[in-house]
Amino acid sequence: MSVRKSFFDKVYSIVKLIPPGRVTTYGLIANYLGSVGSSRVVGYAMNASHNLQDVPAHRVVNRNGLLTGKHHFAGTNLMKDLLESEGVKIFENTVLDFENVVWDPSKDLD
């Protein structure tokens, strides 16, 4: 009741909470939402998030730290540029020192 937001809206809420200089994964978000098997739905949500301004989709990568969604951004290096601008090092479309920059919602909100 109360709010019964759509899965997408929940995803957006989490993504908005990602602190600058940090990144998270589709799986972690899905896991936090209680739907581990819905990791791909998180990706779908990001695809639709292009309409939203408050959703830093560039901070969401796959479990390998690979910028799978970079192709969906305007420039070829926009996603990479945005992340590096926040202090996140990227090499070959992959986040360096991924384990150190990854942001786990269930960990931070714990």
Next chain:
DNA sequence: ATTCTGACGTGGG
């Protein structure tokens, strides 16, 4: 209303 497809992750063979 139905069908298709799209930023993932895990497990099994």
Next chain:
DNA sequence: CCCCACGCCAGAA
């Protein structure tokens, strides 16, 4: 190690 199948949601044609 590689390949395949399953789970899940929303928007567009």
